[in-house]
Amino acid sequence: MGKEIRHIGIIGAGHIAEKMVSTLDGMADMDCLAVASRTLEKARAFVQRRGIPRAYGSYEALLDDPDIDLVYVATPHSHHYDVTRRALLKGKPCLVEKAFMANAAQAQDILDLARERQVFVSEAIWTRYLPVAQMIRRLVAEGAIGQMRMITATLAYEISAKERILRPELCGGALLDLGVYVLHFVRTCSSSPVVRMESLCTKFETGVDLSESVSLVLEDGTLASVQASAGCQGDNVGVIAGTKANLWVDDINNPKVVRIYGRHHDLLAEYPVPPQITGFEYELHACRDAIRAGRIETEQVPHEEILYITRLTDELRRRWGVRFPMDA
């Protein structure tokens, strides 16, 4: 039996840190104990505004706080590796925002370190922890749509003014920010390996990807066709088409309803998603359950799965010529 996980420490007082605090505010069994920022002024302003007990003016100081049970890494992708590595070396379990690392070499290094030190680490790809992800997988596996043939999904938001999206040194681009969700949607539907991949992308002037379209052939014969963009508002719908019916997801980035439509677009079944705080509570509980059980990875997103997706994104970036300073 592992340690109890209650107090979360947040690294990086930015946009997603705010949402994590709102999640923890709604949870009875976990709380945000501290926030660390690169400057003490920013950390203090954040904790005062959100009613959090402790502020740290360096990431290292939070990692040294013995009362922090789980570190949530909420910096740009470029800064995940260094802080996660230092946390694991200090024995601190970590939940690292997506995309887990800049590239597969970094991901492999961190996962090796976690195994060597027997310290928990996972990726905060929150959609994989939602109960609806398990439900979609089960419906497909139980034959609700017949034999699965095609998967289509889009995730696109107009976020092109954000520094961390634009700049290669912050590991910008649509793929690591939004493309990972559509790839994970495919993997939610099927764990069958990718046997062929074709893709296209357009780029920002900075050289990172703006919009992309990726087609994947899976070993089980399914064709997946997914799109992501950091420059427009998409419908963000996902459809899994089978020989008897299709499964329609209203928003792959936080499904509110899943529907099964028959051959004549007749509604066969509807599955509303139960109310949630923000949805992040499920990833937090998955981390807690894994650590309690003495595991270093979650059941929902095992380390092999994190690596699999990172290798796909590495390969796509290689084909597009989207390079980050930390790529070998």
Ligand SMILES: NC(=O)c1ccc[n+]([C@@H]2O[C@H](COP(=O)([O-])OP(=O)(O)OC[C@H]3O[C@@H](n4cnc5c(N)ncnc54)[C@H](OP(=O)(O)O)[C@@H]3O)[C@@H](O)[C@H]2O)c1
């Ligand atoms: N799960 C989701 O739904 C979701 C949604 C959006 C983003 N994300 C992920 O969350 C992470 C952070 O995204 P965000 O939107 O919160 O980013 P953000 O607001 O731009 O930045 C987060 C924080 O990172 C810190 N930081 C450290 N080094 C930095 C640097 N060189 N330049 C800029 N900031 C730096 C800053 O905190 P301090 O100044 O306090 O140190 C900043 O406030 C990313 O991995 C992103 O993909 C997840």
